[in-house]
Amino acid sequence: MKRMPPTGPTGSVTLIAFVLLWLVAPAxxxxxxxxxxxxxxxxxTLWAPLDGESxxxxxxxxxxxxxxxxxxxxxxxxxxxSVNSSAGDYTFxxxxxxxxxxxxxxxxxxxSVPPDSPRWxxxxxxxxxxxxxxxxxxxxxxxxxxxxxxxxxxxxxxDVATPANRGFFGIDFRLxxxxxxxxxxxxxxxxxxxxxxxxxxxxxxTGANWxxxxxxxxxxxxxxxxxxxxxxxxxxxxxQAKWYVKDMDKPALVMNDLKSGVQKGLIALYVLTGATYYxxxxxxxxxxxxxxRHNPPMPxxxxxxxxxxxxxxxxxxxxxxxxxxxERDSIKWQEVEAEAPGFVVVYRxxxxxxxxxxxxxxxxxxxxxxxxxxxxxxxxxxxxxRDQVKKLYIGYSDDVSVFLNGRILYRGRSAxxxxxxxxLGIVNPENDxxxxxxxxxxxxxxxxxxxxxxxxxxxxxxxxxxx
Numbered sequence: 001m002k003r004m005p006p007t008g009p010t011g012s013v014t015l016i017a018f019v020l021l022w023l024v025a026p027a028x029x030x031x032x033x034x035x036x037x038x039x040x041x042x043x044x045t046l047w048a049p050l051d052g053e054s055x056x057x058x059x060x061x062x063x064x065x066x067x068x069x070x071x072x073x074x075x076x077x078x079x080x081x082s083v084n085s086s087a088g089d090y091t092f093x094x095x096x097x098x099x100x101x102x103x104x105x106x107x108x109x110x111x112s113v114p115p116d117s118p119r120w121x122x123x124x125x126x127x128x129x130x131x132x133x134x135x136x137x138x139x140x141x142x143x144x145x146x147x148x149x150x151x152x153x154x155x156x157x158x159d160v161a162t163p164a165n166r167g168f169f170g171i172d173f174r175l176x177x178x179x180x181x182x183x184x185x186x187x188x189x190x191x192x193x194x195x196x197x198x199x200x201x202x203x204x205x206t207g208a209n210w211x212x213x214x215x216x217x218x219x220x221x222x223x224x225x226x227x228x229x230x231x232x233x234x235x236x237x238x239x240q241a242k243w244y245v246k247d248m249d250k251p252a253l254v255m256n257d258l259k260s261g262v263q264k265g266l267i268a269l270y271v272l273t274g275a276t277y278y279x280x281x282x283x284x285x286x287x288x289x290x291x292x293r294h295n296p297p298m299p300x301x302x303x304x305x306x307x308x309x310x311x312x313x314x315x316x317x318x319x320x321x322x323x324x325x326x327e328r329d330s331i332k333w334q335e336v337e338a339e340a341p342g343f344v345v346v347y348r349x350x351x352x353x354x355x356x357x358x359x360x361x362x363x364x365x366x367x368x369x370x371x372x373x374x375x376x377x378x379x380x381x382x383x384x385x386r387d388q389v390k391k392l393y394i395g396y397s398d399d400v401s402v403f404l405n406g407r408i409l410y411r412g413r414s415a416x417x418x419x420x421x422x423x424l425g426i427v428n429p430e431n432d433x434x435x436x437x438x439x440x441x442x443x444x445x446x447x448x449x450x451x452x453x454x455x456x457x458x459x460x461x462x463x464x465x466x467x
Contacts, residue, residue: 136279139271167274174265202260207352211455238289307333314373346456399450
């Protein structure tokens, strides 16, 4: 694909107003309701009711730009610089006229989008239908994109049901660049109750990265009902999100650091495979939260600074042969840095390949060439104060060749289903280890990293060998 009930009390409306100096605004912009020449008002912040003492109780503890009234009215306040106020309650004195005029503001309301709404852009196997007595959207290898709404922060609520024994279904949000970048949360019903029954992954350059982003903050256990309706809620605030499944009091997955970097985009209901039904979709926008990243610490001995080549057809190159000096010099290298806890995520810089490996359903074919596979070269310099042996921990997805000073040291594959039929290819720095003989001075380390799918990247840590 290129492509909620309110959390606070109902009935109160938050309205935005601007406080302007009376002498600055032109006279024709100010006419409206003149307030009493003297008024004492509580709340600790300048405000004004439209008329009389009675509406004073419609305000509560406000800041200078946010006004909440029981009457639901919005006010723009203008005043002269000569207005006096006492410490604590504000007293407006005679001769300092105050004016209030209604402001055109948009309140945060829940939007309900029925399954047959023209607001949905349907892609792949997607259609309105009826299931278990409910009108709903049917998806199986398809998506329903809410095409007229861009989300920054907000709450998504939806009911979902799936009769499929196996599948992947969820919600895409903040989709940008025609769906090439954004965020995705999804359930694996065949993993119900398992530690990876639910997953968050950023989508980068059309590729999901579940093999790289895994563990706390990315995967969690949850029981997934089969062939029964249940509720999901996604709360997104800044660079964090919470996903609730069935239990609306406790999030099943807390995402402390959303990774795509996209701050605003579209919403889509998404099913990779497995018939799934969605209904009662609602969205409520919430005020934009501060954008605060919560990156994990960078482990010591991590190799951080790298240079990345363009991507190439992996089958067109001999990946056991080191680059020649002329090849290395002709490449247009891009300087990149590993992100905590040490991953170089190649999808951030190169478009994801999309292929179906032949050994996914036949373990005997795992050594066959895989048409469509891509490869990048990554190089870094290691400076050693003496001749010594170091241990290189390396995690990668999916294949790697390791070269040091123009000689190959290692060739490995860590793709899904490769090492055994249930192997997922999750990237960890401890996937493999290679002992490297460093010479005194500069040493060039080059990796050839190939990708089949699920996340393209690597992580390297250089440590002293164990005694």
